[in-house]
């Protein structure tokens with residue numbers, strides 16, 4: 001469907017390309033958190049020129065914040081001419097490590113076959129650029145809109161969002177009195193609406209033993225064998241239970257509809273030597289072993305149960321296995337988030353996808369978490385989705401790219417959503 005607004009957005013194609021390239025060319029690598037100030041300055045100039053009032057906010061004393069790597073965020077707000085709802089587009093500005101295997105310059109913003117290439121092109125500078133173009137086109141088309149539009153560029157999503165959305169939410173920037181609808185343009189595909197994500201629970205488990213000479217292990221107590229017993233219990237009891245659980249959440253890909261757990265790392269005994277070490281190992285019974293687990297859980301599973309399942313299994317071993325001693329340290333946890341399908345922002349964007357692309361949208365949920373968790377739990381704002389251009393599987397890969405036409409289509413969907421939410425005559 002063509003409307004005056006979609007025509008206007010098509011007219012901004014070159015601007016959209018340039019903006020995306022400019023954003024990619026600011027290397028905002030996280031870790032360590034490079035150029036957060038530079039990208040906020042860039043967005044500040046751009047959005048002020050479009051009539052937004054801006055605030056630059058540093059998340060002091062959050063993980064990684066330092067004078068060398070300050071955690072800068074920007075929130076820009078443009079008021080309409082009458083009262084109404086505020087629609088907020090939130091994008092993270094950080095990108096992950098480049099890695100190897102690139103054939104394009106990761107920070108060049110080169111164009112080939114209708115795509116723009118670079119680290120962060122898809123996750124999620126293309127989405128950020130689309131939301132800015134959508135908002136600017138909307139404001140030009142309807143200078144007398146009601147309510148307000150906000151655009152934020154936030155730090156550290158790739159490392160948990162504590163120096164970004166979590167900080168802003170703690171300081172009231174996502175309170176339901178101030179913001180009514182949130183769209184996060186993560187690369188979930190232009191015809192899909194992401195309603196939320198699974199939860200996560202990260203913990204460290206240590207088993208203890210007693211050091212002794214390797215030729216007489218019976219004089220010591222092997223911590224690695226104790227950990228072996230833990231992993232055996234996981235294999236025997238926990239993994240089958242998790243695999244049998246199926247969520248009502250529309251999580252993609254299919255495998256993530258079950259509970260999952262990754263064992264991130266295992267280490268026991270003597271310190272690992274560097275690769276150039278040519279000596280032989282000393283003969284010792286290991287007195288400690290450590291694993292880190294990454295448990296992803298479903299909206300149907302309470303966090304207490306997730307925690308309890310692992311603790312019960314360890315306690316069981318303590319009772320049945322001689323000399324079994326363990327320590328469990330929780331590292332972090334994130335609750336699942338799931339926006340209702342009947343929430344206003346969901347219904348609005350779904351209708352906009354149908355209008356713009358003539359397609360019934362697909363509803364999905366993300367296997368991993370993203371900043372919606374903070375908007376939901378800290379901000380107490382339930383009317384939040386992820387919607388944006390790009391292919392999720394492209395995120396964090398070499399030769400990451402974003403399709404120019406996909407960005408334009410997404411911008412049109414965002415624009416049509418603003419028409420529904422901010423033009424009183426339409427409702």
Ligand SMILES: [Zn+2]
Pocket residue numbers: 092123124157186187
């Ligand atoms: Zn992302």
